[in-house]
């Protein structure tokens with residue numbers, strides 16, 4: 001089973017397609033975020049899917065009123081995204097507006113230091129929201145594996161945990177998986193390396209050996 005998600009945060013279409021082609025053997029999915037969508041346009045989603053033949057996650061972290069979330073998500077699913085990442089703090093109507101159109105992943109706790117300021121204190125409420133809404137998955141921080149374990153202990157069975165923060169942000173892929181994550185998201189450690197394919201292979205093997 002593949003558990004690696006490539007966070008493809010480059011601006012250029014050609015570079016994105018090349019890295020996707022090189023690494024796809026080791027990926028469960030590719031995640032695109034605003035940098036690539038703004039740099040290469042929404043059509044890059046379909047091109048990446050054709051090139052890499054893996055699911056595509058659109059990390060837009062939608063955080064708007066239901067109508068605006070729906071308008072944005074509609075375009076992104078239509079462009080070929082299989083999953084859209086949404087913030088949960090806007091409330092269940094905003095999240096459900098996206099879920100009516102396709103699979104969602106809800107941010108429960110972010111990986112950067114500032115997440116301790118406002119998001120971590122409300123993580124329990126966001127876990128409850130996820131348990132009610134039943135998304136495909138939630139985001140939890142690889143930078144704090146103990147928080148992955150906590151979130152896993154409260155999360156309804158079947159909801160996946162996807163975890164960013166490995167490598168460049170200091171987290172360990174193996175520890176994140178041992179703590180209860182299902183998929184590990186890695187960006188800079190792969191796409192900034194001299195040999196992205198080899199780096200992706202190493203992460204894949206680390207993840208295969210972890211549990």
Ligand code: FNU
Pocket residue numbers: 007009033059107109110111112139141164165166167168169185186187188189
């Ligand atoms: P890398 N990301 C994150 N932390 O890093 N979606 C979160 O809490 C979160 C995210 C994304 O550090 C980030 O935007 F909810 O280069 C980037 O696309 O490995 C990727 O995960 C991490 O990239």
